[in-house]
Amino acid sequence: MSRRTVIVGAGQAGARTAAALRKLDNTADITLLGEEQDLPYERPPLSKEVLNGGSPSKATLFPRTWYEEHRIALRTGVHVTGFDWRAKQISLAHGESLAYDDLVLATGVRPRPLIVPGATLDGVLTLRTIGDSTNLSARLTAGANVVVIGGGFLGLEIAATAIARHCAVTVLESSSTLLPRIFAGFLGQYLSDLHRTHQVDVRTGATVAALEGDTVVHAVRLGDGTLLAADVVVVAIGALANDELARAAGTECADGILVDAQARTSLPSVYAVGDVTRQRAHRLGESVRVESWENAELQAQIAASTIGGIAPAAAAAPWFWTDQYDCNIQMLGGRHADDIVVMRGDVTAPSWCAFFVADSTIRGAVLMNAGRERRNVKRLIDTQQRIDCAEMGDVGRPLSSLARN
Amino acid sequence: MTWKPIARVANIPSGTIKACRIENIPVALYNLDGEFFATHDICTHAHACLSDGYLEDGKIECPLHQGLFDVRTGKALSGPVDADLQTFAVRIEGDEVLVNVE
Numbered sequence: 001m002s003r004r005t006v007i008v009g010a011g012q013a014g015a016r017t018a019a020a021l022r023k024l025d026n027t028a029d030i031t032l033l034g035e036e037q038d039l040p041y042e043r044p045p046l047s048k049e050v051l052n053g054g055s056p057s058k059a060t061l062f063p064r065t066w067y068e069e070h071r072i073a074l075r076t077g078v079h080v081t082g083f084d085w086r087a088k089q090i091s092l093a094h095g096e097s098l099a100y101d102d103l104v105l106a107t108g109v110r111p112r113p114l115i116v117p118g119a120t121l122d123g124v125l126t127l128r129t130i131g132d133s134t135n136l137s138a139r140l141t142a143g144a145n146v147v148v149i150g151g152g153f154l155g156l157e158i159a160a161t162a163i164a165r166h167c168a169v170t171v172l173e174s175s176s177t178l179l180p181r182i183f184a185g186f187l188g189q190y191l192s193d194l195h196r197t198h199q200v201d202v203r204t205g206a207t208v209a210a211l212e213g214d215t216v217v218h219a220v221r222l223g224d225g226t227l228l229a230a231d232v233v234v235v236a237i238g239a240l241a242n243d244e245l246a247r248a249a250g251t252e253c254a255d256g257i258l259v260d261a262q263a264r265t266s267l268p269s270v271y272a273v274g275d276v277t278r279q280r281a282h283r284l285g286e287s288v289r290v291e292s293w294e295n296a297e298l299q300a301q302i303a304a305s306t307i308g309g310i311a312p313a314a315a316a317a318p319w320f321w322t323d324q325y326d327c328n329i330q331m332l333g334g335r336h337a338d339d340i341v342v343m344r345g346d347v348t349a350p351s352w353c354a355f356f357v358a359d360s361t362i363r364g365a366v367l368m369n370a371g372r373e374r375r376n377v378k379r380l381i382d383t384q385q386r387i388d389c390a391e392m393g394d395v396g397r398p399l400s401s402l403a404r405n
Numbered sequence: 406m407t408w409k410p411i412a413r414v415a416n417i418p419s420g421t422i423k424a425c426r427i428e429n430i431p432v433a434l435y436n437l438d439g440e441f442f443a444t445h446d447i448c449t450h451a452h453a454c455l456s457d458g459y460l461e462d463g464k465i466e467c468p469l470h471q472g473l474f475d476v477r478t479g480k481a482l483s484g485p486v487d488a489d490l491q492t493f494a495v496r497i498e499g500d501e502v503l504v505n506v507e
Contacts, residue, residue, distance in 0.1 A: 044470075049451070062487065321470060328469050371468030375459045 002027040005307060006090055006098055008080050008245065009106030010034025012042045013274025013296035015061050017104050018072045020304030031073040031098065033080060038130050039064060040074075044293055046133040047157040048323055052164055053137055056130045083249050085267045102307045105246055105257055105265070105272040109239035109291060114149060118211030124233045127158060139232045142166035147220045147228055149208055150236035151178045153322045156191060158234055160324040163198050170201040170228055172220070177204055183335040183356065183366060190347065191324070198325055239291060241276050254278055256289045262312060263303035271306065273299040283318055284334050294319045317364070317381040319374075326350075330371055333364030333381045342389045353377070360386045376403040408496060408503040415500060417441070422465070424456035427506045432493060434502060435476050437463050441495045442476045443504045449481065449488035
């Protein structure tokens, strides 16, 4: 009898796990269970193209026929109530149960709720699903006062899209700078300036005391008493892991399902992938949740390989991107606060690279409108090749001539 | 079959890409070690010019989000892309590169 894998969670990581499993094993019995009604989709367009009025189909991973052709039993609108790892059984709402040989948890995250008076008023939104994106999009009308709470990548992308829709946009960030933990704060000032240039009112060190309105929100009251008019409030203050199902079944969790480098949880034959995971050891640190498109892709591959008994590929420098206005910002690896910063190109130019260097090797990089260089930079980081800072900073020296295979 | 002259061989050194346009279709023209190939210039994932991308081993990587395509076949290989890239027939006549977009 063919091996049966059940994947709980039909987002990007879940669907990619199904695709990777099928590629490895033509006879495997694969079931993909999703709570939402939509076909599995990716989230990057939800704060950009789809939010700007583009078709939600832009985000869809595969058409429905793909699942049939690849013999993946996709079931949407299904709620999983629990699983028993000893009996290898999953229970669904309405009393149905499913047997598995391998179980992959891909239950994702949900927006961290804002806990202040008025947080449940109409007009207070979050952005996670396609439905969230189209709801918010409908409210981004020209001239609307949009207050984005949270100056992380999601909040900033929403702000940039709202500006494209001619809204009046305020971003509130409780830290004293934007993105203080990304490359030790390297992008904070740059992004504040970028958004201010586009007429966003960026307020750092700003806390929210209350959201005001009768049934519909009309203002945000800040901790210092300031009142900001608001037609729409978007809460983008991070995410909480949907790890309740795993925890209830006895899987080790800590705001995320703990996994090793092979995507294994603490329970036998139970794996976890994507945003819901907290990785015990990762290039970016110990015990981190890496909520990125790339991580969902990679962990899907890794889980499928582990289930298939194949050694997964070696870990490489993590990669992340964001699109805001006409800036495509790509980030590789990480940075320690005391790393040397080597600039390639001027930070005021439309395109530049920054490298974070320690002991003549590159630990991480930011590529501003310089995606073409990503391959070379990734190679330099992954091979820990020794570099010369003067050469790296010389735009006349092609990076391809510095990155050896 | 309508072949249109699109570039001169000498203007596209080996290992490089040239952005061209034929009848309003953006075309990326590649020189892979002396052999020429043409694809649609716009990535199937998001609006980016592949001619600004990274070319290596016959594969073109989109500069925006790292979608990877086989230049010869247009096949989507990895990254956030699943739709293949349109390819066009290429022919060399003397010093001229001709492309057929039909």
